[in-house]
Amino acid sequence: MKKINNQGFFLIETIAIVGIVITILVMLYSQISITQKNYQLNSKYNTSETIHAAKTIQEYFNQEGITSLISDLSTNPILDITSYEFDTTGYYEQLIDDLDINKIYFSVYDISPVINNYITYNIDSGMLRFLRSLRVSDTSSSYRIIMSFNNGEYSSLILN
Amino acid sequence: MKNLGFSTIELLVSFVIISLIALAMFKTVIDLTDQIDQYEKMSEIAIVRGTVLNDVKKDLIQRKIYGVNICGCSCLDIVFQDLNVKRLIVNSEEKTIKYGNKAERLPDGYYFLNNLMNINDFITYKSTTLAMPVLKYNTILNIKVAIRNLKDNNTYDINIIHQYDNRQTGYLPAFIQNNTGTCD
Numbered sequence: 001m002k003k004i005n006n007q008g009f010f011l012i013e014t015i016a017i018v019g020i021v022i023t024i025l026v027m028l029y030s031q032i033s034i035t036q037k038n039y040q041l042n043s044k045y046n047t048s049e050t051i052h053a054a055k056t057i058q059e060y061f062n063q064e065g066i067t068s069l070i071s072d073l074s075t076n077p078i079l080d081i082t083s084y085e086f087d088t089t090g091y092y093e094q095l096i097d098d099l100d101i102n103k104i105y106f107s108v109y110d111i112s113p114v115i116n117n118y119i120t121y122n123i124d125s126g127m128l129r130f131l132r133s134l135r136v137s138d139t140s141s142s143y144r145i146i147m148s149f150n151n152g153e154y155s156s157l158i159l160n
Numbered sequence: 161m162k163n164l165g166f167s168t169i170e171l172l173v174s175f176v177i178i179s180l181i182a183l184a185m186f187k188t189v190i191d192l193t194d195q196i197d198q199y200e201k202m203s204e205i206a207i208v209r210g211t212v213l214n215d216v217k218k219d220l221i222q223r224k225i226y227g228v229n230i231c232g233c234s235c236l237d238i239v240f241q242d243l244n245v246k247r248l249i250v251n252s253e254e255k256t257i258k259y260g261n262k263a264e265r266l267p268d269g270y271y272f273l274n275n276l277m278n279i280n281d282f283i284t285y286k287s288t289t290l291a292m293p294v295l296k297y298n299t300i301l302n303i304k305v306a307i308r309n310l311k312d313n314n315t316y317d318i319n320i321i322h323q324y325d326n327r328q329t330g331y332l333p334a335f336i337q338n339n340t341g342t343c344d
Contacts, residue, residue, distance in 0.1 A: 011169075011170045011173060011174070014170070014173075014174045014177070015177070018177050018178070018181065021181060022181065025181075025184070025185065025188075029188060032192065036195060039199065043202060043206070047206065047209075047210075048206075048209065048210035048213055048214060049209060049210070049213055049318075049319060052213060052217055052321070053319075053321065056321055056322075056323060059297070059323065060297065060323065063296055063297060087292065089290045089291050089292055090290060091290045091292055091297070091298070091300075094288055094290065094300055095300055095321075095323065098286075098288070098300050098302045098321050099319070099321050100319060151314070151315045151317070152314075
């Protein structure tokens with residue numbers, strides 16, 4: 001007659017199963033945390049408000065002309081133009097202040113050199129994260145306006 | 161037949177461990193539910209901000225602004241060059257912002273913050289005109305509605321910035337502000 005093993009689980013078996021369940025839960029929680037962090041960051045990128053702000057700056061650039069900025073880009077792939085003197089009336093300064101802009105950059109379309117040498121160009125970690133999120137689809141000859149705002153939001157607009 | 165099963169101590173230890181896991185899972189589920197709720201509200205506030213901003217900016221660009229009159233506390237009349245007027249009004253008690261005939265309500269947990277100068281005024285309006293050369297923008301219109309959340313310290317303001325040349329009024333004379341109300 002076949003002997004029936006009817007001893008139930010050992011404590012060590014229970015602990016092993018519990019250990020596996022805990023590991024799975026920790027992995028799940030860490031993945032959720034990463035997704036949550038990415039969501040929080042992405043919710044601050046290119047919001048309707050910051051896109052309107054970028055368009056306002058673009059309108060101003062269209063009016064003032066950006067020939068000198070483009071020539072300056074031949075030596076640097078990115079320029080910090082937060083305090084650039086476009087006019088002598090203080091209009092640009094007022095615009096930056098009203099739009100609540102923290103930093104404004106003018107750059108080449110392909111920002112890979114900036115990302116690779118971010119320390120050289122004095123790019124902070126928040127801006128670097130935003131630059132890494134920008135898509136570079138081809139070798140376009142256009143330019144970018146990249147802005148960070150005082151409320152922690154970021155925006156980028158391509159100028160043709 | 162040998163029939164050992166669990167000993168009391170094994171059962172107790174297992175029970176304690178399973179209880180701890182159940183507790184941790186319960187807490188995680190509650191936290192996640194809270195976060196989902198928070199994200200839903202964040203999406204809602206983003207929609208409110210975007211809708212108001214897009215509607216006002218669209219009118220300011222397409223219909224061309226003539227000027228702005230104050231129509232009382234938290235109330236602005238935006239006058240366009242076709243002489244039509246659209247009212248922007250904030251009701252802090254009902255938590256609504258209305259532009260023209262379209263009203264948007266803030267999601268739960270969000271509130272309008274009064275401006276620094278007047279506790280009854282929930283719209284900050286500023287117009288700056290500078291001595292720019294002819295045919296260039298010389299005026300920056302700044303309409304700000306401050307919005308805060310009870311749980312975090314983030315700002316969810318609606319910040320409407322529009323630049324225009326206030327000397328370019330078509331056939332109309334220069335705009336003279338004619339307020340129809342005050343906010344004291």
